[in-house]
Amino acid sequence: MGLFQRAGLILDCHVHLLPPRRLLKLIEWARRFFPGHPVPETIALEELLAEFEAQGIRALLNFAHAIFPDETDVLNRFNHELATRYPQVLPVGTLHPESPEPLLVVSQCLDEYGFLGLKFHAFVQKFLPWEPRMRPVYEAVAARGRLLLQRYGCATCHGLAGEGGVVGPKLDLEELWRSDFQLVVRSGPGGMPALTADVLSDEDLETIYAYLKGIPQ
Numbered sequence: 001m002g003l004f005q006r007a008g009l010i011l012d013c014h015v016h017l018l019p020p021r022r023l024l025k026l027i028e029w030a031r032r033f034f035p036g037h038p039v040p041e042t043i044a045l046e047e048l049l050a051e052f053e054a055q056g057i058r059a060l061l062n063f064a065h066a067i068f069p070d071e072t073d074v075l076n077r078f079n080h081e082l083a084t085r086y087p088q089v090l091p092v093g094t095l096h097p098e099s100p101e102p103l104l105v106v107s108q109c110l111d112e113y114g115f116l117g118l119k120f121h122a123f124v125q126k127f128l129p130w131e132p133r134m135r136p137v138y139e140a141v142a143a144r145g146r147l148l149l150q151r152y153g154c155a156t157c158h159g160l161a162g163e164g165g166v167v168g169p170k171l172d173l174e175e176l177w178r179s180d181f182q183l184v185v186r187s188g189p190g191g192m193p194a195l196t197a198d199v200l201s202d203e204d205l206e207t208i209y210a211y212l213k214g215i216p217q
């Protein structure tokens with residue numbers, strides 16, 4: 001079953017699962033600034049996950065954001081290992097705008113680790129989202145066909161990588177010609193929504209097609 005089918009309805013309660021040292025710092029910070037808030041003194045990861053499960057939470061998005069550039073790799077590796085150990089954790093990557101090799105981080109998060117995407121925290125990471133230096137990073141993310149499957153909802157039915165889901169069949173394009181692919185997506189056969197050009201551009205459709213065909217991007 002694809003990750004999104006497992007996630008079902010998403011509620012974002014802004015919870016971070018972090019490596020122990022960072023989590024401890026966050027707990028200290030929360031206790032100082034929100035003394036009345038019931039934050040535990042210490043808490044083990046396993047306890048937290050068991051508690052989530054007892055509450056009926058089937059999956060959780062985890063975002064561990066880098067406050068300093070040199071935390072980027074440590075946190076992404078932590079999130080990757082966490083998600084590998086606990087499949088209910090759906091990892092979202094982090095990238096500090098001052099990381100020396102931002103495009104390598106994008107590739108590691110999205111291609112190697114298979115993260116759901118990248119999330120930034122402009123205030124904590126002290127940058128403006130529209131700064132020109134961020135442009136290549138956004139474009140590198142946008143060029144990943146796998147992420148377009150999420151953005152346009154294809155993943156909900158066909159699975160995160162087009163592997164097939166509860167509703168939609170596996171997207172095996174061995175047999176499907178480019179023109180047929182366009183026709184299918186634009187017309188939406190049997191239960192699939194029709195995605196017209198004003199919703200899904202030809203360019204994005206082409207990127208999705210290339211991704212599904214396994215053409216390197």
Ligand code: HEC
Nearest residue numbers: 152153154157167168169181184185189190191192193195
């Ligand atoms: C609401 C669920 C749903 C969504 C969202 C959805 N699809 Fe589908 N899709 C289906 C179903 C169901 C079929 C099978 C339809 C049939 O043949 O009767 C299908 C068929 C297809 C086929 C034809 C497969 C084949 O082998 O003939 C392609 C290609 C496809 N979808 C691509 C996409 C893409 C790309 C997106 C996103 C832009 C998308 N779909 C979004 C449900 C969905």
